[in-house]
Amino acid sequence: MRGTRVEIRPAALAHNARRARALADGAEVFAMVKANGYGHGLTLAANAMAGDVDGFGVALMEEARTLREQGIGQPVLVAEGFFDQEELELARLFSLDVVVHSLWQVKLLLAHPGPIRIWLKLNTGMNRLGLRPSTAMEAAGQLAAAGMKPVGVMSHFACADDASDTTTDKQLLLAREVAERLHLPLSLANSAALIRYPQTHAQRVRPGIMLYGSSPFDWQSAAELDLRVSHRFSARLIAINDIQPGESVGYGATWTAAAPGRVGVVAVGYGDGYPRHAPSGTPAAVNGQPTVLVGRVSMDMLTIDLNGIEAKVGDEVELWGDDVDVDAVARACGTISYELLCQVTTRPERVIV
Ligand SMILES: Cc1ncc(COP(=O)(O)O)c(C=O)c1O
Numbered sequence: 496m497r498g499t500r501v502e503i504r505p506a507a508l509a510h511n512a513r514r515a516r517a518l519a520d521g522a523e524v525f526a527m528v529k530a531n532g533y534g535h536g537l538t539l540a541a542n543a544m545a546g547d548v549d550g551f552g553v554a555l556m557e558e559a560r561t562l563r564e565q566g567i568g569q570p571v572l573v574a575e576g577f578f579d580q581e582e583l584e585l586a587r588l589f590s591l592d593v594v595v596h597s598l599w600q601v602k603l604l605l606a607h608p609g610p611i612r613i614w615l616k617l618n619t620g621m622n623r624l625g626l627r628p629s630t631a632m633e634a635a636g637q638l639a640a641a642g643m644k645p646v647g648v649m650s651h652f653a654c655a656d657d658a659s660d661t662t663t664d665k666q667l668l669l670a671r672e673v674a675e676r677l678h679l680p681l682s683l684a685n686s687a688a689l690i691r692y693p694q695t696h697a698q699r700v701r702p703g704i705m706l707y708g709s710s711p712f713d714w715q716s717a718a719e720l721d722l723r724v725s726h727r728f729s730a731r732l733i734a735i736n737d738i739q740p741g742e743s744v745g746y747g748a749t750w751t752a753a754a755p756g757r758v759g760v761v762a763v764g765y766g767d768g769y770p771r772h773a774p775s776g777t778p779a780a781v782n783g784q785p786t787v788l789v790g791r792v793s794m795d796m797l798t799i800d801l802n803g804i805e806a807k808v809g810d811e812v813e814l815w816g817d818d819v820d821v822d823a824v825a826r827a828c829g830t831i832s833y834e835l836l837c838q839v840t841t842r843p844e845r846v847i848v
Contacts, residue, residue: 554575736758
């Protein structure tokens with residue numbers, strides 16, 4: 496066996512969901528499980544957290560459908576709503592909460608009226624999806640007149656995880672005004688806002704990344720936030736090579752040894768979803784001992800520094816998990832943990848612990 500594996504920990508997901516629940520201070524908690532449960536498995540993540548949250552959030556109708564077909568009966572919010580009439584009918588069939596973010600969706604609803612739970616999405620400054628406040632008020636009126644009064648108002652924060660954030664309060668004010676004028680519940684908070692801005696909790700929060708054992712902030716670790724590791728990625732050492740000063744390692748010869756040493760070859764690469772752009776110096780750990788990548792990541796292998804490290808062929812190398820913070824790997828790669836967790840391929844073995 497190659498031994499490249501992802502360990503998923505349902506108990507950690509449940510713990511993290513309880514942390515979200517405690518922070519939410521009475522607001523409904525909708526766990527975002529889109530993108531295959533941030534790489535943990537859609538149904539697995541939902542089942543693991545079902546007892547500790549009020550509902551789930553997905554991006555797409557297919558994801559919502561999978562949850563329903565796998566027996567998840569709790570409310571499901573579809574963040575991109577329906578793409579066409581067929582999906583609108585599916586939303587009705589599966590009793591989903593759909594986000595309406597654009598006027599073309601309002602038109603489609605008015606052309607096909609019927610019972611449906613609509614969360615009207617506001618553009619409060621993210622300028623991605625959502626209706627501007629005045630347009631949203633108008634749309635809410637038209638929908639109500641056709642018997643489809645929205646059940647809630649939502650928006651999404653652009654900078655709640657940013658140390659120098661000045662936009663969240665402005666977004667909050669705009670959204671709150673519309674929700675109050677429409678007398679509707681409001682949902683805004685992602686993980687960062689849930690943890691950092693209690694004033695944004697309103698009636699429903701929508702945490703994602705914190706549930707998966709990662710911190711939304713670069714100044715505070717997941718452990719400091721009492722979040723548990725739910726996703727551990729590891730592989731085995733398959734060769735150990737001596738290296739002389741001046742010799743390089745891997746494609747492109749991007750790393751050269753300055754002194755005599757040892758390099759370990761690890762059976763994981765971008766074909767498994769480990770990021771190819773992880774530079775030399777990206778953290779890893781062998782038998783609990785911290786080390787770093789040297790040389791370029793290839794499709795099936797990567798190489799690590801074994802100087803001063805006790806290791807033999809067959810030993811396990813942790814890529815992220817208990818000894819190596821996934822957020823530290825993400826920072827080294829110039830990306831975010833979300834991307835690392837989502838992009839692990841189906842090639843590594845999956846173990847539910
Ligand atoms: C609409 C919406 N709500 C909530 C979230 C959860 O955000 P986070 O994972 O940062 O907590 C996301 C994720 O991007 C989202 O798109």
